[in-house]
Amino acid sequence: MSLGSVPLKYRISIDRDQCMKCMRCVDNCSYGVFRVEDDKILIDSRKCTACHRCISMCPRDAITLQERPVDYRSHPLWTVEAREDIINQARTGKIILAGMGNALDYPVIFDRLVLDACQVTNPSIDPLREPMELRTYIGKKPSKLDFTKNNADVELKTKLTPNLKLDTPIMIGHMSYGAISLNAQLSLAKAVAKTGTFMGTGEGGMHEAIYPYQDHMIVQIASGRFGVDINYLERGAAIEIKIGQGAKPGIGGHLPGEKVCSDVSCTRMIPLGSDAISPAPHHDIYSIEDLAQLVRGLKEATNWEKPVFVKIAAVHNVAAIAAGIARSSADAVVIDGFRGGTGAAPKVFRDNVGIPIEAAIAAVDQKLNDQGIRNEVSVIASGGIRNSGDLAKSIALGADAVYIGTASLIALGCRVCGNCYRGLCPWGIATQKPELVERIDPEVGAEHVANLIHAWTLELSELMGAAGINSIESLRGNRERLRGYMLDEGLLNVLRVESVGA
Amino acid sequence: MIDRTMARMDGSSIKKALSLMDERGSGEGAGYVAYGIYPDYADCYAIHVFFDNLLEPKSMVDEILQKWGRIVHQEEIPTYEQQDLKKEHIPWRYFFKPYTDLMVGTTNPDDDNVKHLVMTINSSIEGALVFSSGMNLGVFKAAGWPEDVANFYRIEDYRGYIWLAHNRYPTNTSGWWGGAHPFNLLDWSVVHNGEITSYGTNRRYVESNGYKCTMRTDTEVVAYLFDLLGRRHGLPSELIVKALAPPFWDEIDEMPEKQEEFMRVLRLTYGPALMNGPFAIVVATKDGIVGFTDRIKLRPLVVGEHGSRLYLSSEEAAIRTMDPDVENIYMPRAGEPVIGRVLE
Numbered sequence: 006m007s008l009g010s011v012p013l014k015y016r017i018s019i020d021r022d023q024c025m026k027c028m029r030c031v032d033n034c035s036y037g038v039f040r041v042e043d044d045k046i047l048i049d050s051r052k053c054t055a056c057h058r059c060i061s062m063c064p065r066d067a068i069t070l071q072e073r074p075v076d077y078r079s080h081p082l083w084t085v086e087a088r089e090d091i092i093n094q095a096r097t098g099k100i101i102l103a104g105m106g107n108a109l110d111y112p113v114i115f116d117r118l119v120l121d122a123c124q125v126t127n128p129s130i131d132p133l134r135e136p137m138e139l140r141t142y143i144g145k146k147p148s149k150l151d152f153t154k155n156n157a158d159v160e161l162k163t164k165l166t167p168n169l170k171l172d173t174p175i176m177i178g179h180m181s182y183g184a185i186s187l188n189a190q191l192s193l194a195k196a197v198a199k200t201g202t203f204m205g206t207g208e209g210g211m212h213e214a215i216y217p218y219q220d221h222m223i224v225q226i227a228s229g230r231f232g233v234d235i236n237y238l239e240r241g242a243a244i245e246i247k248i249g250q251g252a253k254p255g256i257g258g259h260l261p262g263e264k265v266c267s268d269v270s271c272t273r274m275i276p277l278g279s280d281a282i283s284p285a286p287h288h289d290i291y292s293i294e295d296l297a298q299l300v301r302g303l304k305e306a307t308n309w310e311k312p313v314f315v316k317i318a319a320v321h322n323v324a325a326i327a328a329g330i331a332r333s334s335a336d337a338v339v340i341d342g343f344r345g346g347t348g349a350a351p352k353v354f355r356d357n358v359g360i361p362i363e364a365a366i367a368a369v370d371q372k373l374n375d376q377g378i379r380n381e382v383s384v385i386a387s388g389g390i391r392n393s394g395d396l397a398k399s400i401a402l403g404a405d406a407v408y409i410g411t412a413s414l415i416a417l418g419c420r421v422c423g424n425c426y427r428g429l430c431p432w433g434i435a436t437q438k439p440e441l442v443e444r445i446d447p448e449v450g451a452e453h454v455a456n457l458i459h460a461w462t463l464e465l466s467e468l469m470g471a472a473g474i475n476s477i478e479s480l481r482g483n484r485e486r487l488r489g490y491m492l493d494e495g496l497l498n499v500l501r502v503e504s505v506g507a
Numbered sequence: 508m509i510d511r512t513m514a515r516m517d518g519s520s521i522k523k524a525l526s527l528m529d530e531r532g533s534g535e536g537a538g539y540v541a542y543g544i545y546p547d548y549a550d551c552y553a554i555h556v557f558f559d560n561l562l563e564p565k566s567m568v569d570e571i572l573q574k575w576g577r578i579v580h581q582e583e584i585p586t587y588e589q590q591d592l593k594k595e596h597i598p599w600r601y602f603f604k605p606y607t608d609l610m611v612g613t614t615n616p617d618d619d620n621v622k623h624l625v626m627t628i629n630s631s632i633e634g635a636l637v638f639s640s641g642m643n644l645g646v647f648k649a650a651g652w653p654e655d656v657a658n659f660y661r662i663e664d665y666r667g668y669i670w671l672a673h674n675r676y677p678t679n680t681s682g683w684w685g686g687a688h689p690f691n692l693l694d695w696s697v698v699h700n701g702e703i704t705s706y707g708t709n710r711r712y713v714e715s716n717g718y719k720c721t722m723r724t725d726t727e728v729v730a731y732l733f734d735l736l737g738r739r740h741g742l743p744s745e746l747i748v749k750a751l752a753p754p755f756w757d758e759i760d761e762m763p764e765k766q767e768e769f770m771r772v773l774r775l776t777y778g779p780a781l782m783n784g785p786f787a788i789v790v791a792t793k794d795g796i797v798g799f800t801d802r803i804k805l806r807p808l809v810v811g812e813h814g815s816r817l818y819l820s821s822e823e824a825a826i827r828t829m830d831p832d833v834e835n836i837y838m839p840r841a842g843e844p845v846i847g848r849v850l851e
Contacts, residue, residue, distance in 0.1 A: 123704070126678045126702050127701070127702040127704055127784050127785050127805070128785060128805055130803070135803055136755050136757065136803075138755060138756055140756050142775055146775050146776055146778070147772070147775075147776045148776075149739075149740045149776065150740060150742065150746075150772065150773060150776050150777070154743070159743070159746065159769075161765075161768065161769045161772060163772050163776070165771075165772050165775065168775070374711050374714070374715045375715070377715050377716060377717075379711070379712075379715055379779070380712070380715075380776075380778060380779050401707075472704060473702075473704035473783065473784045473785070474704050474705065474783045474784070475783060475802065475803065476781055476783060476802075478708070478778035478779060478781050479704065479705030479708050479781055479782075479783035480708070481708055481778070481779070482707065482708050482711050482779070483705060483706075483707035483708040484707050484711075485706055485707030485710075486704075486707060
């Protein structure tokens with residue numbers, strides 16, 4: 006017996022009075038929603054992903070999108086999604102793939118934390134009139150200063166290991182060439198160069214076009230080792246070993262063959278059109294000491310001139326794992342929370358595995374502090390940072406800096422439709438189709454992303470000034486400037502934050 | 508104030524100077540510390556304790572002190588109740604010699620022994636609070652107006668070559684005896700005007716290094732930071748001040764190469780020790796005093812000199828009260844340390 010079709014997710018309609026038949030919707034939709042027959046624009050709403058490309062290009066605001074136009078019988082447990090997933094899997098017998106971050110309705114801890122400001126007893130600082138320091142160094146720090154004293158002369162003995170110098174504590178996370186287009190990556194690269202910060206290459210090698218920005222690139226080594234050779238390592242400003250990512254802890258990366266065009270295949274060093282599926286573990290890292298060896302190996306290969314980061318997904322035992330990483334020669338630990346985005350992940354992982362970044366930062370910061378090594382290693386947080394408020398809260402919970410991913414793509418046009426894995430991104434971001442990729446002008450894209458970083462930096466300065474703080478290191482781990490609103494006691498204890506009013 | 512020749516002064520003039528600034532306080536906390544006051548017990552740690560009563564808390568403190576060292580002498584600190592200042596706690600003093608061999612894994616066993624005792628007593632013995640623990644020095648403080656507190660302890664009976672005094676207007680924590688300044692740990696004493704907005708970060712840093720914050724106020728971290736950076740890491744006072752109130756990056760970038768590297772490494776190493784928010788602070792040790800303000804000078808600090816004497820105060824009037832013939836009066840720049848060292 007046939008299962009029949011499930012109702013359409015979105016309905017697109019055109020206000021025919023407004024429409025001037027410019028055909029921009031037809032040209033722009035890469036999913037094939039619109040077609041022209043007998044001078045009439047016909048609509049196949051079932052193909053719509055709610056990417057908003059047609060709506061944003063329509064000069065007459067004639068297009069309307071309605072989500073879930075067909076009702077199901079409402080039920081609190083058997084949600085529409087639960088029912089449709091079962092029908093889908095009954096039909097295919099497959100794992101459901103999904104794009105972007107965790108889409109379940111978990112409470113957002115950031116939204117239950119509030120920041121502080123000065124009143125009377127200490128003056129707030131006006132960043133327009135007083136210095137405000139956001140400069141952040143990522144890398145190992147000495148536990149104490151070593152020096153020799155000859156009478157009044159103090160001679161420094163401490164030699165600092167390489168650190169990355171950031172003008173603002175916002176970096177862009179790892180999104181590979183392959184997962185995103187070259188124009189998207191170029192836009193991001195130009196933006197980080199402009200704003201004095203860094204971005205990750207992802208596990209996709211480094212395309213020649215990125216070479217001019219290599220001083221702002223963090224090259225990634227993941228379990229597939231795609232695109233890795235000594236040339237790649239030497240070009241990066243820093244190296245990151247990716248153990249896991251928040252969107253899919255415990256499994257490797259997945260780039261569908263549709264996205265592996267000839268340029269991607271060369272950069273990644275894999276055959277044209279083949280799926281690039283990274284193994285779940287690194288097959289040379291089965292224990293913490295193996296990781297320490299790889300960290301040292303990478304440093305040795307690059308003459309101990311580059312900081313090495315280790316990225317892990319925020320899982321239950323994240324604090325202890327981070328403490329183990331901090332004891333290797335690694336210079337920074339990257340923690341990726343369960344809201345972290347991705348081009349493609351099994352939906353069951355995306356929505357169910359891992360813990361929120363807020364709790365992970367606090368737990369890692371506390372563990373490192375308890376062990377007396379917090380300042381010796383940097384902590385980078387990522388996974389669902391949406392605005393400068395989230396940024397300030399992440400730092401107050403203990404992060405040195407953050408990676409943004411989805412936010413930087415939204416600055417390039419992304420509307421979080423979640424179909425990245427299909428390779429048809431009409432915004433030219435998560436696609437390799439030349440006609441789509443060219444929709445991004447890297448100069449314009451770079452300006453938008455740089456604007457975003459700049460705007461958040463300004464807002465962070467204002468937030469710090471209002472809290473009477475003129476240097477970012479005084480915000481780091483400063484739980485006094487946070488309060489929890491409607492958080493339960495267990496979570497307040499994990500976050501080491503007091504309740505509002507306390 | 509300090510007399511660099513170590514000539515000892517009694518507490519009467521600083522009492523007058525502090526009382527002049529009554530409007531900076533609210534009658535809920537004042538205190539004094541003087542160095543050189545216990546010459547007869549100069550080689551003992553003078554441990555001042557507030558006891559709620561002399562029963563359980565005192566027997567527990569006696570017991571732990573006797574376990575970790577020898578009590579050379581002990582007595583109640585003489586006090587004289589004032590109309591507006593009653594004896595809410597019993598101030599007691601021990602002259603104590605720690606057993607050196609009990610503290611292992613340290614280059615400074617005596618100090619670490621006493622530090623450990625202070626942290627243990629303050630965090631685990633109810634009804635006992637150690638508020639002074641250095642050699643040949645003593646803190647005298649209570650919740651009251653400066654003149655009442657001075658008269659309560661009759662501080663004019665003590666003679667020291669360094670005196671710090673403080674008048675409190677409490678905001679963060681109510682006026683209780685332990686919350687009054689100066690704060691002391693071992694040889695370090697601190698008075699502080701201001702509010703440390705980086706307290707959460709500084710506190711985590713000192714806790715990470717084995718200190719326990721028990722006084723419910725931000726100032727105590729200053730004492731611990733000085734102890735950590737000065738005693739345990741061996742930084743001279745100029746460098747401690749540069750770590751706590753460093754130059755801005757823009758200034759560091761312009762420095763000659765060697766100095767730039769030094770300041771950059773110092774800032775990176777001691778980032779969590781950087782103090783933010785408005786403050787003027789004076790720290791004393793047996794070797795001298797150092798005063799400094801926050802990096803944008805949101806609190807006043809005035810310096811006066813006269814012969815071997817150096818005065819630091821929030822107000823010029825207070826200095827002139829102590830020494831009408833003071834010669835050189837000036838205001839230091841933001842973050843710039845003012846140091847008065849005992850002459851060798």
